[in-house]
Amino acid sequence: MIDKSTIGEPAFKLDLRDTEWPFEYIDHDREIARAIVFDMAGYYYFVRAVRDDEFGKATLIETSGGGVERGEDLTCAIRRELKEELGVQVDIICKIGVVSDYYNLIHRHNINNYFLCKISSFGEKNLTQDEIESYHLSTLKLSYKEALNEYERCSETRLGKLIANRELPVLRKAREIMDLFHFCVMPE
Secondary structure, X not given: OOOHHHOOOOOEEEEOOOOOOOOOOOOEEEEEEEEEEEOOOOOEEXXXXXXXXXXXXXXXXXXXXXXXXXXXXXXXXXHHXXXXXHOEEEEEEEEEEEEEEEEHHHOEEEEEEEEEEEXXXXXXXXXXXXXXXXXXXXXXXXXXXXXXXXXXXHOOOHHHHHXXXXXHHHHHHHHHHXXXXXXXXXXX
16 A cells, blocks of 8 residues: 555656746646546546636546635545545545646646545535536546547647646556556456
8 A cells, every 4th residue: 555644745746838828927826636536446537627718618628626725735625626526535545746737828827736536435516506507517437548538639629738738647647556556457
């Protein structure tokens, strides 16, 4: 097993720039908790978002997660976000790493803290009205290969490319950890 005392220590750091929109300025940072979520059969769980906003029209795959609220630590934030978006309770296996990226269009710097989480139980989602009406969030249950293909398909949009650049290295690192510690049987 992974030494959980190292949960706060990221396995890797990645710094990315937004190459899709011109840089003007950054006026805020957003601390985000995200997770690669898996079940014992080796399937991964993501959210699908259907967007039509300042970033353009796009149907995207993304890891579940969101902003850390005032007074909340990262582990509380990831547990809350996974319950809200996927309707799952999880065991946090480890912190995978931190990805710093930018959304130049909305002048934001994202500090994405990624965790590897195993589903312990399923329940009801608790999506916000905005997640339902503006982003039409739904759950995707995919094999590793299906997830890679879905990120590739979604990277045909500008926002999809930024998300894939951020999340594919994390997904690959999660797969390495899962393989190394034999967490589950992996479907193709």
